[in-house]
Each structure stands twice: as C-alpha cells, then as structure tokens.
Amino acid sequence: MNDKIEQIAQNIKNAKRLVVFTGAGISKASGIPTFRGKDGLWKKYSPQELSTLKAFVDNPKLVWQWYNERRRLIKKAKPNAAHHAIAKLETIFKDNFTLITQNIDSLHKKAGNQRIYELHGNIFEVRCMRCGQVYKDDKIYEERELVPKCKYCKEGSLRPNIVWFGENLDRDILNNSMKKSATCDCFIAIGTSGVVQPAASLPKIAHDNNAFVVEINIEYSGISIFADEVILQEADSILPDIVERIY
Numbered sequence: 001m002n003d004k005i006e007q008i009a010q011n012i013k014n015a016k017r018l019v020v021f022t023g024a025g026i027s028k029a030s031g032i033p034t035f036r037g038k039d040g041l042w043k044k045y046s047p048q049e050l051s052t053l054k055a056f057v058d059n060p061k062l063v064w065q066w067y068n069e070r071r072r073l074i075k076k077a078k079p080n081a082a083h084h085a086i087a088k089l090e091t092i093f094k095d096n097f098t099l100i101t102q103n104i105d106s107l108h109k110k111a112g113n114q115r116i117y118e119l120h121g122n123i124f125e126v127r128c129m130r131c132g133q134v135y136k137d138d139k140i141y142e143e144r145e146l147v148p149k150c151k152y153c154k155e156g157s158l159r160p161n162i163v164w165f166g167e168n169l170d171r172d173i174l175n176n177s178m179k180k181s182a183t184c185d186c187f188i189a190i191g192t193s194g195v196v197q198p199a200a201s202l203p204k205i206a207h208d209n210n211a212f213v214v215e216i217n218i219e220y221s222g223i224s225i226f227a228d229e230v231i232l233q234e235a236d237s238i239l240p241d242i243v244e245r246i247y
C-alpha cells in the first residue's frame with residue numbers, strides 16, 4: 001500500500017496540469033447533513049421534491065425556508081483534512097491547478113481554494129430569476145422569511161444559485177471543466193459516485209486524453225473503470241498523506 005501511495009504521489013508531483021474533481025463523499029467527514037434524515041421539521045419532504053424549479057414556483061416560501069435551514073446547518077460545517085490537502089495542491093500547482101466540484105457547500109472556498117468550477121452552483125449565493133444578477137452577499141438573503149426581490153431589476157425573485165433537478169449545468173462552467181479535463185495530465189476524482197451526468201464524463205475525458213486518473217472513494221464507482229489507480233479509503237484519511245509526499 002505504501003509503495004502504491006508513493007507511486008501515485010510521484011505521478012501527481014510530475015504532472016504539469018492537475019485537475020481535482022470532488023463530490024459529496026469529501027464533505028461527509030465535515031458532517032454535512034444529507035437531508036434524508038427521519039427527524040425534524042422537513043422529514044415529510046424529500047430533497048428531490050424541494051430541489052426543483054416547479055417546487056419553488058408552486059411554493060416559494062416553503063422552498064425558501066428549506067434553503068434557509070440548509071444554509072444554517074451547512075454554515076456550521078468546517079473543511080476537513082481532505083479539503084485542506086486540496087488547498088495545498090493549489091498552492092503547489094498554482095495556475096496549473098483546477099478544482100471541479102459537484103458540491104454546493106463552499107467548503108473548498110473555506111479551505112482556501114480559488115480556482116474552482118462549482119458545477120452545481122453554491123448554496124450561499126442567490127440569483128435573480130429575471131435579470132440573472134448573482135448575489136454573493138449573505139445579507140441579501142439571510143434571515144429572510146420570504147423570497148426577496150432583486151434590487152437591480154426590482155421585479156425578479158431571488159432563488160438559490162444552484163442547479164436544481166431537471167436543470168442544465170451552466171454552459172461556460174461545464175465547457176471549461178471539460179476543457180481542463182481534456183488537457184490535464186493528472187486527474188484525481190474524490191468522493192463522487194460517477195453516476196450523475198454530464199459531470200461523470202469528466203474522468204473519462206481525462207482518461208481518453210491520456211491523463212493519469214486516480215480515484216479516491218469508499219467504494220468502486222462508475223469512475224473506477226477509467227481510473228489507473230483506485231484507493232478505497234476515506235479521502236480525509238489518505239489525501240493528506242499523499243500531498244505530504246509531493247511537497
């Protein structure tokens with residue numbers, strides 16, 4: 001195992017362009033709740049039911065307040081050792097580093113990463129449904145019981161700036177993510193099931209363009225068949241060890 005880890009670390013170290021791709025698995029150790037629990041106010045709703053444009057249009061107050069609750073809980077979470085290790089990779093590779101995440105929890109930003117493509121948006125941002133203005137200032141939405149109006153166009157309602165079920169990913173973010181995946185020579189997939197398309201195609205794009213693909217996950221996934229190496233372990237327990245060897 002140690003030889004394997006050393007070999008993977010050397011491959012990462014020798015890379016000219018590195019892409020790290022993360023999913024929900026990396027945030028598990030930070031205690032991000034899945035909202036599939038049996039308790040609490042929201043137990044009678046499933047996330048799939050509330051995370052749609054139709055749900056928001058039909059019942060804006062209900063969906064807005066669900067997001068208030070989610071933001072309140074996610075705000076308490078702290079980046080774990082895996083997030084910090086990825087932030088270190090960015091300080092090593094600088095402009096040759098790209099982070100692509102499916103997570104909306106902002107934990108990579110909290111850990112210090114800056115070169116990030118957030119494929120599914122960010123729960124701490126809101127966007128005007130009419131003019132598209134994005135707000136990153138939490139004073140705009142925090143503690144609001146009702147959906148706020150846009151202060152620019154004065155008419156549009158503000159919605160969470162995330163990609164809901166049935167919606168397309170932002171085209172620029174997706175195109176840039178695909179381009180970075182196609183031109184990197186090392187690609188590390190962490191804690192993602194590789195099921196949700198089109199994001200799941202990124203490791204394949206990297207593989208098809210001769211990148212060295214590493215997967216870190218607690219179980220085999222749809223990505224494993226494209227991976228040159230698979231480490232079946234929690235990211236927060238193994239990634240710091242790998243990054244330590246790259247310094």
Ligand SMILES: [Zn+2]
Nearest residue numbers: 128131150153
């Ligand atoms: Zn507006």
